[in-house]
Amino acid sequence: MKIIYHCFGGSHSSVTAAALHLGLLNKDSLPTWEDLIMLPYYDKTSDADFGSIRYMGTDEFGHEVYVLGKKSLGDRYSSILMGVAQLLQRQDQLLLVNCTGVLNWSMKLGGFTSRRMRLVSIGRPVVSWGTQQAFRQLVNLVETARLRATQSLQGHIN
Amino acid sequence: MKIIFVGSTGVHHSLIAANIYLEKLDQADYQNLNLWGDLDKEALGFPIFVNNDRWGNSVYSLGVGADVLMVVKSIKQLVKMLNCSERDLIVTPVFIKRERLVLLLHTVGCNKFLNQIFLPIIGYLLKKEFAFIRQQVREFKSGADLPKCHFRH
Numbered sequence: 001m002k003i004i005y006h007c008f009g010g011s012h013s014s015v016t017a018a019a020l021h022l023g024l025l026n027k028d029s030l031p032t033w034e035d036l037i038m039l040p041y042y043d044k045t046s047d048a049d050f051g052s053i054r055y056m057g058t059d060e061f062g063h064e065v066y067v068l069g070k071k072s073l074g075d076r077y078s079s080i081l082m083g084v085a086q087l088l089q090r091q092d093q094l095l096l097v098n099c100t101g102v103l104n105w106s107m108k109l110g111g112f113t114s115r116r117m118r119l120v121s122i123g124r125p126v127v128s129w130g131t132q133q134a135f136r137q138l139v140n141l142v143e144t145a146r147l148r149a150t151q152s153l154q155g156h157i158n
Numbered sequence: 159m160k161i162i163f164v165g166s167t168g169v170h171h172s173l174i175a176a177n178i179y180l181e182k183l184d185q186a187d188y189q190n191l192n193l194w195g196d197l198d199k200e201a202l203g204f205p206i207f208v209n210n211d212r213w214g215n216s217v218y219s220l221g222v223g224a225d226v227l228m229v230v231k232s233i234k235q236l237v238k239m240l241n242c243s244e245r246d247l248i249v250t251p252v253f254i255k256r257e258r259l260v261l262l263l264h265t266v267g268c269n270k271f272l273n274q275i276f277l278p279i280i281g282y283l284l285k286k287e288f289a290f291i292r293q294q295v296r297e298f299k300s301g302a303d304l305p306k307c308h309f310r311h
Contacts, residue, residue: 002239051228053235066239068232073223077232079203080222084233087160087205087218088247090240 001063001149003095004053006077010069011045012111013099013138016131018056018065020142027139033128041067043114043124063095063149074100092152097145102137106130159215159245162205164230165252166261168221169193169200170280171291175252176208176219178295186288188281193219195277197270224261226251250298254287 003021005014019025019039036042041054049069056065070077078096085094107130114123131138163179165172173193177183188194192208199206205218222229233249254260260280267276284291 050225051231053232053239064239070232071225071228073225073229076203076223077229080205080220080229081232081236083204083220084162084236084247084249085240087162087216088237088240088242090242093240094236 001093001095001152002066003059003063003097003145003149004066004068004081005097005099005145006068006070007099007103008069008071008108009045009111009115010049010052010054010067011041011043011115012107012127012131013102013134014067014069015039015041015056016135017097017099017138017142017145018067020138021065021146022057022059024057027142030132030135033125036128036131037124043111043120043127045069045115059146059149061150074098095145095149095152097141099138099141102134102141104130104134106133160205160218160247161211161215162218162220162233162247162249163252164220164222164226164233164249165254166221166224166226166257167200167264168206168219169196170221170260170264171254171284171287172219172221172252173206173208174284174288175291175295176217178292179299180209180211180217182209186285188284195273195280197268197273200264224258226253248302250294250302252291252294254284254290256283256287259283 005017007014020027025031050071053066053068056067058064075098078098081096085091107127110123110127110130113119114127163172163175177191193199193206200221205220208217208219210216230249230251237247260283263276263280267273
């Protein structure tokens with residue numbers, strides 16, 4: 001199964017969620033600023049990355065985990081991509097997880113300052129702090145996604 | 159094979175392009191076009207089935223908002239990720255010169271009452287774009303490695 005975590009820029013909440021899914025971050029302890037910055041793609045994307053489905057890794061069940069920045073399209077992006085998967089009769093191979101629901105003002109403001117205004121030294125600490133504040137919600141989101149993916153896998157086995 | 163015409167809305171210019179491709183529309187008369195301005199279909203966010211072409215390929219229209227190329231990029235990538243190719247699904251963008259204005263009118267006319275007011279205005283604007291849309295469909299037909307290779311007798 002392909003699991004795509006998507007958010008506005010594909011740079012913060014989706015990357016953190018994908019990292020949690022892959023075990024790159026410990027779900028039981030709050031990540032430090034350094035932990036977050038070390039993650040691949042975290043606060044490192046450019047405008048050209050919008051719409052690119054970027055591979056983050058493969059989890060212990062063989063699910064491929066990706067991140068995607070989709071601007072302000074919200075849940076519509078899930079419908080669009082799932083609709084395409086349905087046309088290809090591959091909908092059972094795809095799980096889309098919208099991470100924009102966990103975004104807080106610090107993440108929005110810090111992300112905008114760092115990525116759009118390119119004021120990294122100002123924006124990055126703000127967005128990292130915001131990510132820490134949203135961390136528990138991201139853990140819940142990822143746990144739900146992992147459960148859905150596992151259930152889907154068991155459905156295939158059974 | 160599936161062919162998806164992608165535009166900022168799925169029930170206006172991309173629908174026109176799909177119908178031109180299907181040879182069901184040869185002049186800018188949209189009022190009787192099936193699914194024209196259909197808000198319910200558009201709201202679902204899924205590709206809208208228009209019809210099958212003469213070769214048996216299913217033709218769809220899809221509305222994706224302002225950034226059409228971003229979504230086209232994602233769809234093309236997704237097709238490859240799902241171990242499919244352009245022989246399974248082709249996606250082609252449809253542009254108009256009054257893109258922002260049509261999208262704005264479509265967004266403002268988000269309920270059925272307002273849609274009845276704005277739809278004729280959108281229709282009027284798109285009449286001026288008909289030749290441009292038809293040109294894009296011609297280029298798509300001539301450039302794409304398509305349907306003839308899946309000819310159904």
